[in-house]
Structure formats: structure tokens, C-alpha cells
Amino acid sequence: MSAATRRALTAAATGALLLGLTTACGSSDSGTSSDGTVTLRYAMWDAVQKPALQKSIDAFEKQHPKIKVKIELNAWAQYWSKLQTQMAGRTAPDVFWDHVAYFPQFAQQGVLTDLTPYIKADKLNTSIYDTKLLAGWQQNGKQYGLPKDWDTIAQIYNKSMLKTAGLTQDQLSNLSWNTTDGGTFVKALQKLTIDAGGKHPNQAGFDAKHVKQYGLALSSANGQTDWWDAATQNGCKLQDKQWGKWTINQPSCVQAVQFIQDLRLKYHVAVPASVTNTPNGAALPQVMARKQAAVVWDGSWDLNAYQSSMKGNFGVAELPSGPVGKGTVYNGLSNALYAGSKHPKEAWELVKWLASEESQKIIVSAGSVWPGIPTLNQEFVDVWQKQGVDVSAFSKEAAGTTMGYPLTTSSATYNVKVQDAFNQVWLGQQSPQKAADSVNEESNAAIK
Incomplete structure (x- = not known):
């Protein structure tokens, strides 16, 4: 997901609140x-991945x-509003991409369809x-999807800007932050942040209202690419x-939110939320392309966007460590089988194929997403290494301390409430504790 698509998650979640889905006892269309050939419908949302998927499907056919x-x-x-409408009308695609934010309600x-009988x-x-x-696609002993891919969050940086500031990728990967003075992470971002007069935030006369280059850019509708990661690093x-x-609303979470707010409002080393977190705000690859920031925290799904705009002038470093160590959000999609499919056996064959090593090798060759099969990770690294980019930081993080995407039936409520409350935090209009308390209370009240 890009930053823009993450913001769209909120709109789709709102639709989920308003649209009562009918249990799928009907069928897709x-x-x-006449010769007995079955045509399956397969729904997806990422145009970048379509060419590789088409190659996989050609092999399947x-x-x-x-x-x-x-x-x-x-x-x-x-994608989600259309899928939900189709489900309500019992005309959903036979197989579709599923996201854990929607899996619980589905x-x-x-x-x-419970895939367990087919698997056995x-x-x-x-x-x-x-x-x-x-495990992320399991509930009550039933398997509702097979892994399609995975993603983590890392630091994408502008090579030229990093070199000018006298920093290296290894240094960027080994920074740490704390709640007292920001640690070595903030010190590095101060070197990368420059106002119109050429001064840095830790220098006298720095003009926080006229910054020409920020050290960092953050943007997330729900927290996945910013404070969830800091939260993991804070326990x-x-x-x-x-x-x-x-x-x-526990202290370790609120402290992480406070730190993300401080990067913008206290230390002045992060692009203001008025630029990145508004409905029409700039996506993180756009921020980097405009050279508004030297570093962004973003997901591996955006690698092709950075390659398109920066032509290899970017690198990938691990996120900093926090008070309790390193950590990142670890997420993945699945291919799901619609319970109302007219052709469940054929649809299962497609799901099984897409989750196979043969298919995922085809997908990996395009370098758009990390594979759901870990033994193929190195092949993904090799694809990007040929383009001059070392993406191994993502896989190193996946092997370390991670936070799984929350599994809850109240994700729709959470996604709506958190964007409103936390955007106020990023703009300095509400305290982290008050925002966390309100989002926590309303999200728990919505659990079904």
C-alpha cells in the first residue's frame, strides 16, 4: 500500500461500518x-503486480x-467497497486478495471458505x-487463506543526501531513540534537516518555519508505518x-506516540503532518522525489515507486532501535476463496497454485513483493541487487522482533477513529494520552 492507499483504508473501513454483508449462501457469477471450461474471477488491487501475476496464471492455465x-x-x-457490495449481492470473485484488516469481519x-478440508x-x-x-489467517482451527506475500517497514533513504550529511547506511541501521533526548536517531536526523538559511535544528537561529529539507517523513492512516513500529521498539x-x-492507551504505547509527535513538533526533524497526513497529502515516494526529506519509514510494497522516481539513488536501512530494542510491523496478504463460488474445486486449484513455490518464483522475479515462502527470500534480494539496491534490511527485520497486524472485528471502527484522533496529535491539537484513551475505548466497544 502506498501512503495514499493507506488513507483510503479509512474510507473503505467506513463503508464496512455502513454495509451489512450478507452471509454468502449464494454464488458468484x-x-x-459449452465445452466444460470454467472461468474463474480473480480480484486484486495492485497494477504493479499484475504482469507477473498474469505470467503465473498463464502457467496455471x-x-x-x-x-x-x-x-x-x-x-x-x-477495491474494498466494490468487494463488499459484491459480497452483499452474492456476486463476489471466486478468489481475491485479502488483508488482515478485513479478515476478521469476513x-x-x-x-x-475454510481451506482446511482441501489442505488435508x-x-x-x-x-x-x-x-x-x-497463523494470521487462522481462526478456531480453520484456515481462511494461504500466504501470498509479506512486508515489513524499513528506512528508505536518499543516497546523495545521506552522503552529504556524512552518514552511512550501516550508521542509519544502528541508530537508537529514547524518550529523554531522542538518542542517536534524532541526532542523525538533525544532521539531515536544514532550514532555508542552512542551519540545523540543534544550531542557534534554526528557523523551524522555513525548512527546506527534513531528516524524516512519516505518514500512516492507522499507525502501520510510524507509531506501531516505535511502539514495538518500546515494548x-x-x-x-x-x-x-x-x-x-498503556504507557509503553503512549510513549511511542509521544515520540512520533516529538519528531515533528519538538525536534523539528520530520515533515509536518499538514503535508503528509491530510486527505490530499503527499505520498511518501512523492516526498522523497521532491527531496523534502532524506529518509522515510515505508513498507516494502513501495519499492517500485522509489525505483521509478529515484532511479537507484536510494537505499534501505533497518529501523532504529527503541528503549527495548528493534522491532517492526510484519504483515502479509493471502489469496482467499469466496464461500459463494460456483466452482469451489477449481477455485481451490487456483489458490493452491498461487501459494505454490512454482508460482511464487514467477512473482518474485518481478521484484514487486516478498514471497510467502521464506526459502525464496534470497531470490527477491537478488532481483533488487541487480538493480543496485540492497533490500535485505526488510528480511533482517522480519527475522527479528515483529508486531503482527491486529486481528480484531473492530478494525473498521479503529481505522476511522484513529485517523481523526491521531492526526490531531500530529498537529499538536490533542495529547497522545487523550487520543489513545478515546480510540481504545471506542474500538473495544465495537468488538463483536
């Missing part, structure tokens, strides 16, 4: 031709001559997947357990 697959591409901003509403019948070896990714747990209550 997939067809069967050769192996399954009686199955054709039609890709339905809808941008993230429209599982509860019965619109996802075909003796599918699920040990090839990362156990954390696989915060967003929930008391998976599928449990929200706990974002």
Missing part, C-alpha cells in the same frame, strides 16, 4: 462454457486447460510458509491477545 482465469483489477481506494460473516485432502505441505504468516502490545481487546 462465474461461468462455464497451461496445466489446467479446462480452467480460465480473469483478473479483475480495482485500485485500493475502490470470517465472522461467513464469506470465506491434497496433503498440502503448509510447513513451507512462515508460521507467523500462516507496547496493541492488543492483550489476538482477537482480544485493544490496549493502545
Whole structure:
């Protein structure tokens, strides 16, 4: 997801609040031709991934001559509202990309097929997947999706700007922050932040109202690419357990929120939220392309966007460590089988193929997403190494301390409430504690 698409998550979540999905006892509108050929509909939202997926599907169709697959591409901003409308009308695609923010409500509403019987019948070896990714699609002993990919958050930096400031990638990867003076992380960002007169924030006369280059840019509708990561580095747990209550108002979480606010309002080393967090704010790749910031915290899904705009003049470093160490949000998508499909057996064959090593090798070759099968990670690194970019920081982080995306039936409420309350925090209009208290209370009240 780009920054713009993450903001669209809130709009889609609002739609989920208003749209009562009907349990899928109907069927999709997939067809069967006169010669017995079945046409499956496959929904996705990322145009960058479509060419590689088409190659995978071409290979699938050769192996399954009686199955054709039609890709339905809808941008993230429209994807969820359209999918929810289709589910309500029982015309959803046979197979579709699923996100853990929506998985809980879909599982509860019965619109996802439990894959467990298919897995057992075909003796599918699920040990090839990362156990954390696989577990993220499970509820009450049922498997509702197979891992498609994964992502973590890292520091994307402008090579030229970093060199001018006398910093290296290794130094950037080994910085640390604290709640007292910001630590070495803030000191490095001060070197990278320059006002119109050439002064840095730690120098007398620095003009915080006229900054020509910031050290850092952050943007997130829900927290995934900014304060959730700082929270992990500070020992915060967003929930008391998976599928449990929200706990974002505990001290370790609030301190992380305070630190992210301080980067903007106290230390003046991060691009103001008025630039990045408004509905029409600049996406992080745009901020980097404009040279407004030397470093951004962003997800691996945006790698192609940086390559397109910066032509190799960027690198990837690990996030800094916090008071309790390193940590990042670790997330992944799945391919889900619609419970109302007319052709569940054929749809399962597609889901199984997309989760196979053969298919994921094809996808990895495009370098758009990390594979759901960990043994293929090095192949992804190699693809980017040939383009002059070392992306291994993402996989190093995935192997370390991570925070899984929250599994909760109240994610729609959370996504709406957190954007409103926390944008006020980033603008200095509300305290981190007050915002966390209100979001926590309303999100817990919405748990079903």
C-alpha cells in the first residue's frame, strides 16, 4: 500500500461500518462454457503486480486447460467497497486478495471458505510458509487463506543526501531513540534537516518555519508505518491477545506516540503532518522525489515507486532501535476463496497454485513483493541487487522482533477513529494520552 492507499483504508473501513454483508449462501457469477471450461474471477488491487501475476496464471492455465482465469483489477481506494457490495449481492470473485484488516469481519460473516478440508485432502505441505504468516489467517482451527506475500517497514533513504550529511547506511541501521533526548536517531536526523538559511535544528537561529529539507517523513492512516513500529521498539502490545481487546492507551504505547509527535513538533526533524497526513497529502515516494526529506519509514510494497522516481539513488536501512530494542510491523496478504463460488474445486486449484513455490518464483522475479515462502527470500534480494539496491534490511527485520497486524472485528471502527484522533496529535491539537484513551475505548466497544 502506498501512503495514499493507506488513507483510503479509512474510507473503505467506513463503508464496512455502513454495509451489512450478507452471509454468502449464494454464488458468484462465474461461468462455464459449452465445452466444460470454467472461468474463474480473480480480484486484486495492485497494477504493479499484475504482469507477473498474469505470467503465473498463464502457467496455471497451461496445466489446467479446462480452467480460465480473469483478473479483475480495482485500485485500493475502490477495491474494498466494490468487494463488499459484491459480497452483499452474492456476486463476489471466486478468489481475491485479502488483508488482515478485513479478515476478521469476513470470517465472522461467513464469506470465506475454510481451506482446511482441501489442505488435508491434497496433503498440502503448509510447513513451507512462515508460521507467523500462516497463523494470521487462522481462526478456531480453520484456515481462511494461504500466504501470498509479506512486508515489513524499513528506512528508505536518499543516497546523495545521506552522503552529504556524512552518514552511512550501516550508521542509519544502528541508530537508537529514547524518550529523554531522542538518542542517536534524532541526532542523525538533525544532521539531515536544514532550514532555508542552512542551519540545523540543534544550531542557534534554526528557523523551524522555513525548512527546506527534513531528516524524516512519516505518514500512516492507522499507525502501520510510524507509531506501531516505535511502539514495538518500546515494548507496547496493541492488543492483550489476538482477537482480544485493544490496549493502545498503556504507557509503553503512549510513549511511542509521544515520540512520533516529538519528531515533528519538538525536534523539528520530520515533515509536518499538514503535508503528509491530510486527505490530499503527499505520498511518501512523492516526498522523497521532491527531496523534502532524506529518509522515510515505508513498507516494502513501495519499492517500485522509489525505483521509478529515484532511479537507484536510494537505499534501505533497518529501523532504529527503541528503549527495548528493534522491532517492526510484519504483515502479509493471502489469496482467499469466496464461500459463494460456483466452482469451489477449481477455485481451490487456483489458490493452491498461487501459494505454490512454482508460482511464487514467477512473482518474485518481478521484484514487486516478498514471497510467502521464506526459502525464496534470497531470490527477491537478488532481483533488487541487480538493480543496485540492497533490500535485505526488510528480511533482517522480519527475522527479528515483529508486531503482527491486529486481528480484531473492530478494525473498521479503529481505522476511522484513529485517523481523526491521531492526526490531531500530529498537529499538536490533542495529547497522545487523550487520543489513545478515546480510540481504545471506542474500538473495544465495537468488538463483536
